[in-house]
Amino acid sequence: MKNQPMCWKVILGVLVGCVISTIVQAQDASKGGSQKRRSQVSESYAPAVPTPTIQSARYGDHERNVVDIWQAEGKGPTPLVFVIHGGGWRGGAKERVDRFVDVQALLNAGISVAALNYRFIDQAIQEGVEPPVKAPLHDAARCLQFIRSKSKLWNIDSTQIAAAGGSAGACSSLWLAFHDDLADPKSKDPVLRESSRLQCAAVIGAQTTLDPKQMVEWTPNSKYGGHAFGLHPFDAFLTGRNKIMPWIKEYSPYANVTKDDPPIFLQYKSSPAIGEDQKDPTHTSNFGLKLQEHCIAKGVKCELYYPNGPKTKHINTNCFETKTYCVDIILLFRN
Secondary structure (H helix, E strand, O other): OOOOOOOOOOOOOOEEEEEEHHHHHHHOOOOHHHHHHHHOOOOOOOOOOOOOOEEEEEOOOOOOOEEEEEOOOOOOOEEEEEEEOOOOOOOOOHHHHHHOOOHHHHHHOOOEEEEEOOOOHHHHHHHOOOOOOHHHHHHHHHHHHHHHHOHHHHOEEEEEEEEEEEOHHHHHHHHHHHOOOOOOOOOOOHHHHOOOOOOEEEEEOOOOOOOHHHHHHHOOOOOOOHHHHOOOOHHHHHHOHHHHHHHHHHHOOHHHOOOOOOOEEEEOOOOOOOOOOOOOOOOOHHHHHHHHHHHHHHOOOEEEEOOOOOOOOOOOOHHHHOOEEEEEEOOOOOO
């Protein structure tokens, strides 16, 4: 049973993030060489991003286990948006936060922001982590728990935390939203006693399943995901599926959806076409449509936006006219 507040309602605030579509696609390219080169280059925040209040707070032992915090002003504890960068779990950095959210807009709305780095797939393989995707996902969970452990010090409302991200960061966000609480009340580590649950998630271009069978059924030219389990190329991922089903059930967002999960907002740049090849099979809205159907069947609120699709409550459609992704979401929490 997942631990979550019995009642909650909308949080009112604005989660606005603009992401240039070509950048989102490049972030999660599954070709390891270019991703590895990018991951080794230090990055800086864009000029429009304010300086973090707390920089490179360490939440784990690995050199990439660091998080930046922007503290919003408020009379009491503030909600927080937890931003997970994309990059196929092979590249990227917290300094790309402006590709997913408008930090200043959130601060102006009284919402604090966190952006983390996490271990990449190649680093997980070097460390012997099995499956490799466990490293970035559990790093995200531990970082969230770490923030909750510092909530009083940092004036964060630990009951009002939402996740945002793009591509692999979106997949990680959904995994956190759907997975059982990882809190261990008996742990000697006080961080691990904290909840890993979210109150909602708003994501861009998410891979909603890590099951290759589902991928090819939804999108026949699928080619992404095998690296999460150390399987290359995609054909090996597909033929080796049965052997790794316990891993798929544990780490695929789709497989973890249950009726007590928080609301989800999904955004994509093109319309779905189930059973047809896609120009960008890694970020196709086929992922979103099938997850939305699954969530609705389970009783979980799930809003899906794509151009010319059904009307949604939370979206700024004008952003698509300039070929940018914009998430305009009002996140609300209830007591």
